[in-house]
Amino acid sequence: MKSKSRFIKSIVAAAKTEEVHLPWTRGTQRKTALLIRHNTAPRQVQAKSA
Structure with a gap:
């Protein structure tokens, strides 16, 4: 518990x-x-479907 209280204090x-x-x-x-x-930011172009 001592190390825990030191951690909280820090x-x-x-x-x-x-x-x-x-x-x-x-x-x-x-x-x-x-x-x-x-x-x-690089922009991605959406491919159009036929």
Whole structure:
């Protein structure tokens, strides 16, 4: 149980020091990343059947 409590304490300490950015708070960073991802993805052309 001792190692488990140390693990939990380390997670809590890390959570206090790290700044978490939620998706809806990132704003322009997220929009630009999405645009780049969608614009650079190769598009597949569907073959038309006869």
